[in-house]
Amino acid sequence: MASTNHFQCMFLAMLFVLGVFSSQASSRLLNEQTMLERHEQWMAHHGRVYKDVKEKDIRFQIFKENVERINAFNEGVDRGYKLSVNQFADQTNEEFCASRNGYKRQSIEVMSVSKPTSFRYANVTVVPSVMDWRKKGAVTPVKDQGQCGCCWAFSAVASMEGINQLKTGKLVSLSEQEIVDCDVKGVDQGCYGGLMDSAFQFIKQNKGLTTEANYPYVGQDGTCNSKKAATPSAKITGYEDVPSNNEKALLQAVANHPVSVAIEASGYNFQFYSSGIFSGTCGTNLDHGVTAVGYGAIANGTKYWLIKNSWGSGWGENGYIRMKKDIAAKEGLCGIAMKASYPIV
Secondary structure, X not given: OHHHHHHHHHHHHHHHHHHHHHHHHHHHHHHHHXXXXXXXXXXXXXXXXXXXXXXXXXXXXXXXXXXXXXXXXXXXXXXXXXXXXXXXXXXXXXXXXXXXXXXXXXHHHHOXXXXXXXXXXXXXXXXXXXXXXXXXXXXXXXXXXXXXXXXXXXXXXXXXXXXXXXXXXXOOXXXXXXXXXXXXXXXXXXXXXXXXXXXXXXXXXXOOEOEOOOOOOOOOOOOOOHHHHOOOOEOOOEEEEOOOOOHHHHHHHHOOOOEEEEEXXXXXXXXXXXXXXXXXXXXXXXXXXXXXXXXXXXXXXXXXXXXXXXXXXXXXXXXXXXXXXXXXXXXXXXXXXXXXXXXXX
């Protein structure tokens, strides 16, 4: 009798183990099927089409890994910001950075443009506690650089649009494509990267910049259309650098107008940032040009920079990111205080 009971127990145990394995296998199949369906929905939503089945399989695996990573982050410890499955979810981080960033940090030491030394806001002692240049009509709608590494041109143009609006009272969308096509004799090389300072230098020498409407963005390097470039809509007399590694100085500048800033934007958490105050892991290897268009603080006292990006309105908070302000490191989060500048009129 004892022997029969023993075999019954073993049999039941085996059935239980087999049931567990079967359940796990079914769960995996269900998860895989759910993920496949989610990928199809994502493709339809973003208009993504692949050239063949092999590419689709590769992109699906990348998509799956990214979704799992995003879910794990959002379900983990609350870090004050969230990630989302955005339009970049089928790209590896390396692919994403190669096409979306383009700030030429390594060229800073060898650039041939003259280096201004003055900082007109050095003696500013009182600044507003909150600033949002969007609400003051000095910021154009979020743009999308596409697969062209010309973030530096978008950064320079955004700060120039702000300065121009404050001077004239009119908000005019200016042409990044003119800079991409025509500013190619020095360090700036269109979709292959450049610097905001040298873009300002080009605009000054070219006696201004034409409108977006006159010289629209196409997202790739082209031949300079000198006829269109010959009808500038806005002009500058030069530019100034904000003192390096000084968030207080950056605050003094942003309190007066939008400012071009360089940051390190190469991490997964930056790629999939969705909302909240970003405080993710990032270094000071500057690789992306953006525009500081304000600052503020939330109820718990956490301060932030309001940053306009050029990855379309589907990324982040309708194309913007709030980055933690006044951190311990003098360079600021992601190096935001290292290389800031603005045009002057």
